[in-house]
Amino acid sequence: MGLNLTQKILKAHLVEGELVPGKPIAIRIDQTLTQDATGTMAYLQFEAMGVPKVKTKLSVSYVDHNMLQDDFKNADDHLYLQSVAAKHGIWFSRPGNGICHQVHLERFGVPGQTLLGSDSHTPTQGGIGMISIGAGGLDVALAMAGQPFFLTSPAVVNVKLTGKLKPWVSAKDVILEVLRRLTVKGGTNKVIEYSGPGVKTLSVPERATITNMGAELGATTSVFPSDDTTKKFLTAQKRGKDFKALAADPDAKYEETLEIDLGTLEPMVAQPHLPDNVAKVKDLKGIKVSQVAVGSCTNSSFRDLMTVAAMLKGKTINPGLSMAISPGSKQVYNMISKNGALADIIASGARVLESGCGPCIGMGFAPNSAGVSVRSFNRNFVGRSGTKDAQVYLASPEVCVAAALTGELTDPRKLGKKSPKINWPKTFIVDDNMIIKPPKKAGEVVRGPNIKPLPETHPMEPVLSGQVLLKVPDNITTDHIMPAGAKILPLRSNIPEISKHVFASVDATFHDRAKAAGGGFIVGGQNYGQGSSREHAALAPMALGVKAVIVKSFARIHRSNLINFGILPLVFVNEADYDKIAQGDKLTIKAGTLDNDNIIVRNESKGIEIPVKHGLAPREKDQVRAGGALGLARQTM
Ligand code: MIC
Ligand code: SF4
Numbered sequence: 001m002g003l004n005l006t007q008k009i010l011k012a013h014l015v016e017g018e019l020v021p022g023k024p025i026a027i028r029i030d031q032t033l034t035q036d037a038t039g040t041m042a043y044l045q046f047e048a049m050g051v052p053k054v055k056t057k058l059s060v061s062y063v064d065h066n067m068l069q070d071d072f073k074n075a076d077d078h079l080y081l082q083s084v085a086a087k088h089g090i091w092f093s094r095p096g097n098g099i100c101h102q103v104h105l106e107r108f109g110v111p112g113q114t115l116l117g118s119d120s121h122t123p124t125q126g127g128i129g130m131i132s133i134g135a136g137g138l139d140v141a142l143a144m145a146g147q148p149f150f151l152t153s154p155a156v157v158n159v160k161l162t163g164k165l166k167p168w169v170s171a172k173d174v175i176l177e178v179l180r181r182l183t184v185k186g187g188t189n190k191v192i193e194y195s196g197p198g199v200k201t202l203s204v205p206e207r208a209t210i211t212n213m214g215a216e217l218g219a220t221t222s223v224f225p226s227d228d229t230t231k232k233f234l235t236a237q238k239r240g241k242d243f244k245a246l247a248a249d250p251d252a253k254y255e256e257t258l259e260i261d262l263g264t265l266e267p268m269v270a271q272p273h274l275p276d277n278v279a280k281v282k283d284l285k286g287i288k289v290s291q292v293a294v295g296s297c298t299n300s301s302f303r304d305l306m307t308v309a310a311m312l313k314g315k316t317i318n319p320g321l322s323m324a325i326s327p328g329s330k331q332v333y334n335m336i337s338k339n340g341a342l343a344d345i346i347a348s349g350a351r352v353l354e355s356g357c358g359p360c361i362g363m364g365f366a367p368n369s370a371g372v373s374v375r376s377f378n379r380n381f382v383g384r385s386g387t388k389d390a391q392v393y394l395a396s397p398e399v400c401v402a403a404a405l406t407g408e409l410t411d412p413r414k415l416g417k418k419s420p421k422i423n424w425p426k427t428f429i430v431d432d433n434m435i436i437k438p439p440k441k442a443g444e445v446v447r448g449p450n451i452k453p454l455p456e457t458h459p460m461e462p463v464l465s466g467q468v469l470l471k472v473p474d475n476i477t478t479d480h481i482m483p484a485g486a487k488i489l490p491l492r493s494n495i496p497e498i499s500k501h502v503f504a505s506v507d508a509t510f511h512d513r514a515k516a517a518g519g520g521f522i523v524g525g526q527n528y529g530q531g532s533s534r535e536h537a538a539l540a541p542m543a544l545g546v547k548a549v550i551v552k553s554f555a556r557i558h559r560s561n562l563i564n565f566g567i568l569p570l571v572f573v574n575e576a577d578y579d580k581i582a583q584g585d586k587l588t589i590k591a592g593t594l595d596n597d598n599i600i601v602r603n604e605s606k607g608i609e610i611p612v613k614h615g616l617a618p619r620e621k622d623q624v625r626a627g628g629a630l631g632l633a634r635q636t637m
Contacts, residue, residue, distance in 0.1 A: 519545015
């Protein structure tokens with residue numbers, strides 16, 4: 001029987017288990033990436049493992065998230081990251097060089113290899129045929145130390161693309177259509193594999209937009225075949241030697257198949273406040289827009305910014321709004337500046353920001369009160385923009401500029417028959433002057449006062465008791481649990497400080513109540529912990545004494561992060577039992593040694609018993625028992 005592309009790459013990297021969907025497997029990791037907001041913790045953990053040099057083929061540390069530097073904190077983190085990278089054989093992409101996923105695609109991704117990144121949008125590299133997976137920093141640290149990555153063998157969904165996109169419709173509309181059909185939890189433990197004749201009509205950056213935002217499906221990753229288009233892209237990056245043709249066998253089997261005729265798609269948006277709340281732009285009339293932003297790892301490639309420049313050329317941004325642009329990489333920035341496109345953007349009145357994550361993670365350019373912001377980004381969770389009551393719509397660069405010019409949500413097809421045509425250069429401007437190769441001899445690691453030691457972990461107790469500190473509904477994101485943004489992001493390497501902000505936007509009393517109660521439990525609904533890979537959403541609750549989280553279902557990365565930090569992840573056997581626990585109830589959980597997966601939660605306040613399951617693999621049980629993966633890793637290295 002033929003293999004699909006996912007199976008081929010996983011098979012070539014399999015070190016443990018069988019490729020049967022739902023079964024635990026372990027794979028060898030060729031490359032890792034970190035970014036600064038998750039990287040400090042990842043490298044502190046890597047240092048704690050005592051491994052002198054990384055054991056991967058390539059590890060890269062990027063600085064792209066924390067770039068505001070409104071005091072010493074971010075600058076301290078950057079120096080720590082640069083010095084720790086040099087010491088352990090890690091490449092360092094300096095602040096200003098661009099967003100990790102965009103730069104990695106340009107300079108490092110290799111078809112057929114595996115990549116583990118401490119950022120949920122690591123699957124961007126699926127655009128060139130890599131199996132690239134987002135994970136918590138600790139898992140990435142373990143991969144750098146040469147350990148395999150453990151995951152649930154995924155089911156593979158074939159998205160068969162036919163036809164060709166019509167003018168003004170672009171890659172963002174493709175992934176919005178997939179999100180509309182599968183929803184934000186539809187991809188859990190699945191890989192989304194694209195195939196069909198429509199693939200060759202999409203450029204590499206367009207494919208990368210689609211795989212990037214596959215993260216919003218909760219998918220393990222997404223992947224495209226590596227074909228002539230990939231070869232052209234890599235050759236234009238002067239990396240032709242990294243090319244390898246890859247595709248599924250003609251008789252490959254998939255667990256699910258979905259067909260999308262690209263020619264039938266229309267411009268779409270994800271409405272507030274979830275990426276799967278998708279609607280056609282033409283159906284949304286008269287929505288006044290107060291802000292537009294084009295950038296982020298989803299839509300800030302050369303293709304995207306050239307489209308923006310062509311649409312803005314000779315025009316002025318609507319007086320009712322403000323527009324910002326953040327180029328995905330120094331390469332993109334440099335190219336649009338050399339070919340004059342940047343001048344068209346500047347002349348239109350758009351505000352040009354530096355190359356980095358910027359407004360996508362609330363680092364500046366927050367919308368006005370109750371403002372409507374149309375963004376080419378990938379997440380529109382409540383408050384993520386920095387303004388709690390802002391209404392954020394996610395859209396293609398084309399829809400963004402149409403709004404920027406007209407002042408309201410506008411179908412770009414109204415702007416004319418022909419959409420801008422991009423002239424692709426034969427070669428990109430390749431200049432790696434902002435990437436530091438690991439030196440033979442490195443100096444001391446620099447630790448400023450913002451770098452605090454890792455918090456202590458404690459082995460799990462067989463009986464957990466305490467009160468329900470918080471009860472939350474479905475689809476709670478890591479932005480709810482551990483907000484980011486300009487004020488909180490700089491605290492990422494200081495757990496005692498950052499833990500003061502846990503659940504701050506949901507219940508500002510959470511931190512004080514958790515402290516006063518000496519810890520306790522969290523109860524949640526479906527898809528708890530969706531969104532980012534930030535392990536701080538587990539680390540900080542752990543530091544506040546959270547012992548277990550009981551939910552209807554978990555998002556993949558967050559569940560692993562809870563385990564990594566010794567918090568017991570429990571799932572209701574009967575979802576309706578969610579209603580039998582209230583905030584403030586006292587619970588007793590006899591978890592024992594975790595060998596038995598039929599666990600009873602005794603609700604002491606109501607005098608009832610509720611069955612739950614942990615579903616932990618043997619290795620995960622050891623980790624939870626030990627109070628987290630780091631302690632365990634230290635014992636086994
Ligand atoms: C995000 O888009 O939410 C982030 C910020 O890139 C996170 C990582 C982080 O919180 O540092 C992610 O996607 O994993
Ligand atoms: Fe950065 Fe936004 Fe991409 Fe996260 S989603 S890596 S914050 S650009």
